[in-house]
Amino acid sequence: MATDGTLPDSKVDVLIIGAGPAGLMSACWMAHCGVTTRIVDKRNNKIYCGQADGLQCRSLEIFDSLGFADRAWKEANHMIEICMWNPGPDGAIRRSDRIPDTIVGLSRFQQSVIHQGRVERFFLDNIKKYSKNTIQVERGVLPESLEIDETKVEDDSAYPVTVKLRHLTEEESTPEQQINGSKVSDGIFRSNLIQEDDEDDLIRKSKSRAGTGEVVHAKYVIGCDGARSWTRRALGFELQGEATDFIWGVLDIIPITDFPDIRMRCAIHSAEDGSLMVIPRENKMVRLYIQLKEVTPDASGRADRSKITPEIILNAAQKIISPYKIDYEYCDWWTAYQIGQRVGTDFDAHKRVFLAGDAVHTHSPKAGQGMNVSMQDAYNLGWKVALASKGIAKRSILGTYGSERRRIAQDLIDFDHRFSRLFSGRPAKDVMDEEGVSMEEFKDAFEKGNRFASGLIVNYGPSELVIKAPEPSEEGDQRKVDGSAVTGLSADALAKKQALAPGLPIGMRFNSYKILNQSDARPWHFQERLKSNGRFRVVLFAGNILNLEQAKRVEKFCEALDAPTSFYRTANPAGSSLDTVIEVLTIHSAKRTETELLRDFPEVLHPFDPHTGWDYDKVFVDDESYHEGFGDAYANYGVDKERGCVVVARPDQHVGWIGELEDFEGLQKYFEGCLVLGPKV
Known part of the structure; x- marks a missing residue:
């Protein structure tokens, strides 16, 4: 047998194993944040048919933040209504009910369906655009071994994960079909009906050819390689649950x-x-x-x-x-x-190797959650890894991935456990039929499940990234880091902060209402301004800026924001622009036609650039537009129209902190807790 001799080796900040939706979402974050990345997949081609097809509201919001929701929205079939069909008295099926597929008013998007291959194409085009073609999926590449140097895992500059890769031939990387010679593709090779794995055989074949191996040293590895994840097995982790x-x-x-x-x-x-x-x-x-x-x-x-x-x-x-x-x-x-429901024993190893998507949880596909939750795992993780790898964020925030997404995975398993059994059960013939499924109970589960499945009720527990009091439902979190531990504030004090904007629950995604650009009157859904580029946002609800006392409060807040030692100025890498890490967006409640950008708002809210002039895209107003009505954002967010408040949105659009304009010290502490502040090389 031929040997490789000395294998070529290289370094990369992030190595992603698996190029399905979770892997591509991870790569997309790296492209948008400018992180050197490789992504490998053992299959020789992308998906062209079948596999996942449902896109939930939250996934479409995320696609919009990345820049390609319009492509998915135009091509997809929109799901408007659900019809329930059940046996009548004669045993024949008949339509028994109709309900809306997406709860009205939850999101500016509704559930839709489009096959996974098109979703992957949208990701690939986006990655190519934002990475300037430096990140490309390397197909027919299989990991052989993974080692973590535990002496280096806390060294921010180290590359402690070593992965040996094998390059396969076209034949080796082509999955076998269930029915040989059939013109119809099948997905059995990805199904949980397959238990055996072919990696060992593929590695043995690859080893027999010289020049097929290489060694990669990575700062971080993200395993997105499916339910029979090689990465999970290499770490010695398991999925626990039942079939x-x-x-x-x-x-x-x-x-x-x-x-x-x-x-x-x-x-x-x-x-x-x-x-x-x-x-x-x-x-x-x-x-x-x-x-x-x-x-x-x-x-x-x-x-x-x-x-x-x-x-x-x-x-x-x-x-x-x-x-x-x-x-x-x-x-x-x-x-x-x-049908089976399982959750991984661990979501990461040493905060250096992470598992996302089916690699760490599996369930039935009928609720349209597989691709969506997998992508949302990676959406939660990607920016954290990107900012940590660049030295912008503290490595400690990486621990929030497991605590935040484990709860979502467990909630999903619990929901799917109930839903799949109700769906698979025989309908009850009458009220005395204890073995049958009540159709009223099924409808109730379906409606509640649709709200859960939308992805819009995800609520992350307290941590250094989410400053709030713990809730009873969060007691299952593995990381016991609550808001009071981070801030020293009591649960009552934290509850008062939430009361400043009850329509923006801390831990949930920043809901969206229409606001107008102060300078040109164009209406925007505010969420459209929260692009996925790795930036935190400080959202200043400036209140009634024409009130003299309120104007003084805003001015004092802006003086603190613009001070040389503030988080806003000390978070940025040397030589970068002012809002590289943190962007400040303002929404005020005075009449648009009675206010002026340059007269009524401090310069830090619309910075001046000697080459491009004033920034006209950071100050907005809660007012009525000519063509698209009145979003009434202050009322919907529950913010006082006179006094306003300050809200922090994380790079993944989830609300992390709320406070008064006077609580600049609390805002400073929030960023000191999660970012590396001070001079940078």
Whole structure:
């Protein structure tokens, strides 16, 4: 057998393993923040069909902050209504209810569907643009070993993680299909029905060829390599949870049917033949999630995947949807899976190697959460790793990733556990049928689940990044760092700070209402100004700036902000612009036509550049627009229109701190707790 001899080695700030949605979200942050990065994937090509398809409201908000929500929104099929179908007295299915798919008023976006391959394309184009083509997915590359030098993990300048990589041939990196020779792609190779892993065999084959290996020394590694994650296994971590006996098949087809709601999202319970979910897709396609009652696990607890074919899945769908007919001529993709809910024992090792997405939690796909929660894991983690790797943020903030996202993963598992059993259960025949599922209970779970699934009720617990009092639901957090421990303030004092803006719950994402640019009267959703570029935002609700006393309060706050020793000036790397790390945005409540940018607002709120003049894009007003109505932001945020307040938005748009204009010391402490302040090289 040939040997590699001395392997070439290199250094990189961040190595990402896996180029699915979580890996690409991680790479996207690195591109936007200017971090040297490599991203590798053992498969030789991106996804072109099938896999995940649901985009929840929060994911679209995140896409907008990155700059490509418009592409997804235009191409996707928008989900407007859900129809419930249940057995009637005669046992035949009939439409029993209609509910809105997305709760009205939650977001400026609604749930939509588009296949994962297009989402990955949007990411790849965005990464290319912002990295100036320096970050590219390296396909057919597989990690062989991972080592962490524990003596160097606390050294900010060190590269303590060593990963050996192997380069595969085209044949080795092509996944096997379930039915050889079929023109229809399947996703069985990614399904949890597959337990065996092919990495060892692929590494053995690669080793037999000279020049296929290399060594990479990284500051940080992010493992986004799926439910059978190589990275997780290399760290010795496990997924803990259980599998059920429920087996489901999935078909992406252009349906030929007389079912009247085929272009609506539908939850269908048959009397005896199982359940089915209809997801209308783009390009006339429909995705069917079909319970396979005739396929059962064997003694080992796993179903025999060789017995599952598109024909068997369609036959099950035809029984469930009867007396309506359904067939197809075109099938784009199919797969099958066994419902199971598991959460990782650990989310990181030494705050140097992290796991995100399916690598650290798995669940059923019917709630449209897999791709969304995976991307949102990486959205939470990416900016923290980027700022820590650049020496802008303290490494201690990396510990908040596990505490914040573990709660979300556990909430998701709990929700999915209940939802999947209600969906898979037989409908109750009457009130005395204790083994059957109450359809009223199912509808209630569906409606509550939609709110959860939107991603908009995520509420991070207290830490150095979220200054608030702990809540009962947060007692499960592993890191017991609450707001009072960071600030020395009592829970009552912290509650009073929250009362300054009750419509902006600390720990939740910054909700969005329309405001106007002071200088040109253009209306904006405020969230549109919170771009994902690694910056924190200090949002000054300046109140009634025309009131003399309020103007003095604003002026005093701005004097402190502009002082040489303030966090605003000492957070920036040497030679960078004033708002490289922290951007100050202002929303006032006086009449736009009675105020003037240069007359009424201190210079620090609209800085002057000798080359480009005044900055006209940082001061906004809560006023009525000519064409888009009145957002009434102050009222919706619950902020006093005379006195205002100050709010910190983290780089991921979550609210981190709220205080009075006079509480500059508290604001300073917030940034001292999470950023590296002072002179930088």
